[in-house]
Amino acid sequence: LPARYAGSEKSVWVEYIQLALENKPLNLGQGFPDYAPPEYITKALADVARSPDPLLQQYTRGFGHPRLIAVLAKLYSRLLGKEINPQTEILVTSGAYEALFSSITGHVDEGDEVIIIEPYFDCYQPMVKSAKGICRFIPLRLKKNSDVVSSGDWVLDRDELEGLFNSKTKMIILNTPHNPLGKVFTEAELKVIADLCIKWDVLCLSDEVYEWMVYKPNKHIRIATFPGMWERTITIGSAGKTFSVTGWKTGWAYGPANLINNLFMVHQNCVYTHCTPIQEAIAMGFELELTRLNSDECFFNSLPRELESKRDFMGKFLKEVGMKPTIPEGGYFMIADWSALASKVDMNSENDKYKDYRFTKWMIKNVGLQGIPPTAFYSEPHKHLAENCVRYCFIKKDENLKKAAEILSNWN
Numbered sequence: 001l002p003a004r005y006a007g008s009e010k011s012v013w014v015e016y017i018q019l020a021l022e023n024k025p026l027n028l029g030q031g032f033p034d035y036a037p038p039e040y041i042t043k044a045l046a047d048v049a050r051s052p053d054p055l056l057q058q059y060t061r062g063f064g065h066p067r068l069i070a071v072l073a074k075l076y077s078r079l080l081g082k083e084i085n086p087q088t089e090i091l092v093t094s095g096a097y098e099a100l101f102s103s104i105t106g107h108v109d110e111g112d113e114v115i116i117i118e119p120y121f122d123c124y125q126p127m128v129k130s131a132k133g134i135c136r137f138i139p140l141r142l143k144k145n146s147d148v149v150s151s152g153d154w155v156l157d158r159d160e161l162e163g164l165f166n167s168k169t170k171m172i173i174l175n176t177p178h179n180p181l182g183k184v185f186t187e188a189e190l191k192v193i194a195d196l197c198i199k200w201d202v203l204c205l206s207d208e209v210y211e212w213m214v215y216k217p218n219k220h221i222r223i224a225t226f227p228g229m230w231e232r233t234i235t236i237g238s239a240g241k242t243f244s245v246t247g248w249k250t251g252w253a254y255g256p257a258n259l260i261n262n263l264f265m266v267h268q269n270c271v272y273t274h275c276t277p278i279q280e281a282i283a284m285g286f287e288l289e290l291t292r293l294n295s296d297e298c299f300f301n302s303l304p305r306e307l308e309s310k311r312d313f314m315g316k317f318l319k320e321v322g323m324k325p326t327i328p329e330g331g332y333f334m335i336a337d338w339s340a341l342a343s344k345v346d347m348n349s350e351n352d353k354y355k356d357y358r359f360t361k362w363m364i365k366n367v368g369l370q371g372i373p374p375t376a377f378y379s380e381p382h383k384h385l386a387e388n389c390v391r392y393c394f395i396k397k398d399e400n401l402k403k404a405a406e407i408l409s410n411w412n
């Protein structure tokens with residue numbers, strides 16, 4: 001294994017998806033809906049599969065299928081209040097994963113520093129390391145310790161953040177709405193980050209795959225819209241999250257042409273082009289939603305409404321069983337502190353180093369409920385911050401959330 005991959009051998013997803021296959025628990029682990037996406041999107045794919053146009057089954061333009069980049073440019077031009085060039089300022093990728101990879105590999109050079117906010121989506125670190133960059137971590141910290149905790153109570157220390165910026169800093173990775181905390185960064189919080197990026201001439205890689213999953217009264221704000229930020233921001237989205245079709249693995253990155261051009265270089269020599277039929281179907285989905293963006297029926301508005309009641313239901317049953325959840329302002333994950341229940345768990349039955357791994361594995365095997373250990377989202381020196389927590393996903397059928405509540409209350 002090349003040295004640049006040393007330390008990246010373990011993946012929480014590989015391990016926990018295998019555990020789910022072997023133990024068949026009620027799975028609130030990996031983030032995906034266990035119910036059907038909107039019918040129009042799967043119908044669009046079926047129509048594309050049967051289309052009389054044979055070219056829809058062949059390679060398409062490498063940097064993004066023309067129909068998809070056209071509608072993405074229309075949508076984001078409207079959301080950003082700025083004209084986006086579909087040919088030069090957007091790249092369609094194999095999932096947001098590839099957009100992250102192309103952005104990091106296309107910009108980070110040996111010895112460059114990248115600031116990562118903890119907890120973080122776990123692939124950021126190995127991607128930076130594989131580009132021979134250096135990760136500099138800063139944890140979100142819980143500013144109060146009361147019975148009702150919101151993801152908004154997890155904040156960055158301004159001075160600590162400022163202290164990480166220096167002449168070697170190349171990039172900061174932002175994730176809002178946030179996985180796993182569900183934090184939706186406020187305008188004031190984003191301004192602190194934007195001001196530091198401008199002061200130190202640093203790029204911002206903004207992972208916004210949960211952009212439509214925001215609960216009232218919170219609002220998703222795009223850091224690319226701040227003065228002086230468009231020219232230094234690459235923003236990432238995901239059709240898997242946007243249309244509840246995570247298996248379609250289609251993402252995109254948008255930003256100024258000079259920055260996106262570096263992503264083109266990475267993409268054209270590895271993936272080259274992403275699947276045509278899937279891109280065509282997603283384009284059809286966006287074309288429909290663009291005609292009703294401000295209406296209640298728009299899926300981008302109905303999905304968060306539906307998720308909000310699932311969030312509230314989960315928050316309630318986790319509290320009832322004795323856990324201490326952080327109620328998310330966005331996204332579809334909930335972090336909960338389980339330490340009050342530790343005496344009911346055999347913490348010696350697994351030999352993992354961190355308690356959250358032992359807790360989640362014991363729960364999968366003995367109680368039949370799967371969550372994800374959140375220390376996977378921290379650097380080694382900060383893993384202790386999340387050892388008493390678990391991450392649950394709530395984009396699940398109501399009946400399965402009810403089952404999860406029953407499993408926990410029967411165990412209790």
Ligand code: PMP
Nearest residue numbers: 095096097121179209238240251
């Ligand atoms: N970023 C974040 C924060 C995520 O949670 C995910 C989850 N899959 C991704 C990126 C990757 O998205 P995709 O499935 O489109 O590759």
Ligand code: GLN
Nearest residue numbers: 013029030031032179393
């Ligand atoms: N983003 C999803 C999650 O956090 C899926 C991650 C993955 O499959 N690697 O659960």
